Each structure stands twice: as structure tokens, then as C-alpha cells.
Amino acid sequence: QSAEDELRAAIENDELQLLYQPILSAQDGKIVCVEALARWQHRAYGLLSADSFIPLAEERGLIVALGEWALRRACAEAKLWPDVKVAINVSPIQFRQKDFVATVNRILTESGTDAQRVELELTEGVVIADADLAEHAMVDLRALGVRMVLDDFGTGYSSLIYLRRFAFDKIKIDRSFMESMEFSGESAIIIRSIVDLGRSLGLTVTAEGVETEEQARFLRTLGCDELQGYLFGRPVTATEIEQRLAEQR
Ligand code: G
Ligand code: G
Ligand code: MN
Ligand code: NA
Numbered sequence: 001q002s003a004e005d006e007l008r009a010a011i012e013n014d015e016l017q018l019l020y021q022p023i024l025s026a027q028d029g030k031i032v033c034v035e036a037l038a039r040w041q042h043r044a045y046g047l048l049s050a051d052s053f054i055p056l057a058e059e060r061g062l063i064v065a066l067g068e069w070a071l072r073r074a075c076a077e078a079k080l081w082p083d084v085k086v087a088i089n090v091s092p093i094q095f096r097q098k099d100f101v102a103t104v105n106r107i108l109t110e111s112g113t114d115a116q117r118v119e120l121e122l123t124e125g126v127v128i129a130d131a132d133l134a135e136h137a138m139v140d141l142r143a144l145g146v147r148m149v150l151d152d153f154g155t156g157y158s159s160l161i162y163l164r165r166f167a168f169d170k171i172k173i174d175r176s177f178m179e180s181m182e183f184s185g186e187s188a189i190i191i192r193s194i195v196d197l198g199r200s201l202g203l204t205v206t207a208e209g210v211e212t213e214e215q216a217r218f219l220r221t222l223g224c225d226e227l228q229g230y231l232f233g234r235p236v237t238a239t240e241i242e243q244r245l246a247e248q249r
């Protein structure tokens with residue numbers, strides 16, 4: 001059986017799973033959101049991270065089904081933690097489907113999920129192919145009440161144009177800037193600029209890949225709104241998130 005056939009079967013038979021990584025308010029350290037990250041428990045290879053099968057799904061036309069599965073699963077599991085938002089990564093291919101907005105609307109309705117609790121994470125790649133289509137889809141999604149997030153911010157080449165043209169609610173600073181962050185260095189200057197830019201445009205700014213107390217302190221000083229990274233928690237199961245939320249109450 002080819003990897004493609006195995007992945008198709010895994011999607012159809014609900015054999016994939018979602019882990020959730022906490023995203024904290026920089027102000028009070030409370031979990032305000034969790035990001036859903038797909039995993040594949042493979043018979044032979046063990047637990048596979050998204051990097052090892054999302055590209056395959058995109059190449060072989062399986063990403064639309066996988067994306068719908070992820071939306072449905074995240075909406076179902078998010079019932080365990082009513083106070084916290086859930087962020088779902090959306091592939092550019094999935095986003096460009098003519099019926100994407102209708103699909104999101106249907107899944108929200110079927111699962112009884114409040115749209116305000118759902119964030120969709122897009123990368124710049126989404127708008128490169130067909131900006132008009134993307135613009136309309138974003139307006140329609142926001143009209144549903146869903147929040148739109150620009151993921152991996154700072155890695156594309158025309159981020160500023162996208163921020164002006166598209167109605168994002170939030171930007172996530174790519175974790176590559178944290179990795180190389182020296183407080184007097186170039187990455188720190190870039191991070192500061194992104195935080196200032198986002199705030200002056202009225203966007204929520206989230207930093208990803210926060211691994212040290214020093215990084216967290218620096219980001220709080222800058223006025224970054226939300227923090228995500230191994231310092232605060234790795235991706236874990238829905239049940240583990242539920243337990244952690246119970247502890248913070
Ligand atoms: O958690 P991990 O390192 O496996 O994530 C790797 C990449 O896969 C990240 O860029 C993440 O956005 C992406 N990813 C994780 N889950 C999903 C998903 O459900 N759908 C899509 N389209 N991308 C995902
Ligand atoms: O592209 P996207 O931002 O969706 O990818 C999120 C990915 O980043 C996930 O694979 C997640 O496991 C990973 N990640 C989250 N926090 C950290 C961190 O603190 N350090 C590193 N190296 N990776 C992280
Ligand atoms: Mn993401
Ligand atoms: Na990212």
C-alpha cells in the first residue's frame with residue numbers, strides 16, 4: 001500500500017488525531033486559545049508530525065478532506081473547554097476551494113460551535129494565487145464571526161501589502177525570529193517592529209516558538225499580546241488541555 005493510500009484511509013477512518021498547544025495571554029499568563037496540530041499515529045512509523053504528511057496530502061489532493069476532518073474534529077473537541085478559542089491551520093489549497101466558506105459554516109452549525117471561538121490560521125501563500133477570491137472569502141468568513149490569523153508572519157516577502165488589503169484580526173510572528181533572538185540583535189529589532197506595526201493596526205500580536213523566560217520577558221515588555229511555545233507547553237491531547245484549564249481556574 002502506498003503512503004498516499006494509507007493517508008487516504010487514515011483520513012476516512014478517523015485515524016488521525018489533533019494535539020493542541022496552549023497560547024497564553026502575555027498579560028496574566030492564562031490560556032486564551034489553543035492551536036490544533038494534526039498528528040498521524042502510524043502502524044509502522046509511530047506518531048508522525050504534520051510536516052511529514054501535510055505536503056503529501058497537498059500534492060495528492062487529500063488536503064481538502066484532511067482540512068475538513070481537522071475543522072470538524074477541532075470543533076467537536078473544543079466543547080471540552082468552552083472558555084478558550086481554538087485555532088486551526090488552513091492549507092492554501094483548502095482555502096481556495098469555492099465552497100470553503102460554506103463548508104466552515106456547515107461545520108460550525110453541525111457542531112454547534114460559536115464562530116467567535118474559532119480562529120483560522122492562513123499563511124501568505126493563501127493570497128498569492130488569487131487575491132480577489134481570497135479577499136472575498138475573508139470578508140465572508142469574518143461575517144460569520146470567525147477570526148482570521150496570518151501565520152508565520154515575517155517570512156513572506158510582501159506581508160505589509162497583505163495586512164493592508166486583507167482583513168486579518170491577528171498576526172503570529174514566525175518562530176524563526178525567536179530562535180535567533182539576541183536582545184540587541186537584528187531579530188529583536190524585527191520582532192519589535194512587528195509588534196508595533198500590529199498594535200498600531202489594531203491587530204492582536206502573538207509570538208510563536210517562545211522557549212525561554214528571557215524571550216517571554218522581552219516580548220511582554222514590547223507589548224506583545226499572546227505567547228506560544230515550548231516554555232508554556234508542547235502540543236497535548238484535548239483531555240490534557242482540559243485538565244490544564246481546570247488547574248488554572
Ligand atoms: O506541529 P507540526 O510541527 O507538525 O506542524 C508542522 C506544520 O504543519 C505547521 O506549519 C503547521 O501549521 C502545519 N499543520 C499542522 N496541523 C495542520 C492541519 O491540520 N492542517 C494544515 N493545513 N496544516 C497543519
Ligand atoms: O507553521 P505553524 O506556526 O502552524 O507551526 C507550528 C509548529 O511550531 C508546530 O509544529 C509546533 O509543534 C511548533 N512549535 C510550537 N512551539 C514551538 C517552540 O517553542 N519551539 C519550536 N522549535 N517549535 C515549536
Ligand atoms: Mn499555525
Ligand atoms: Na507559524
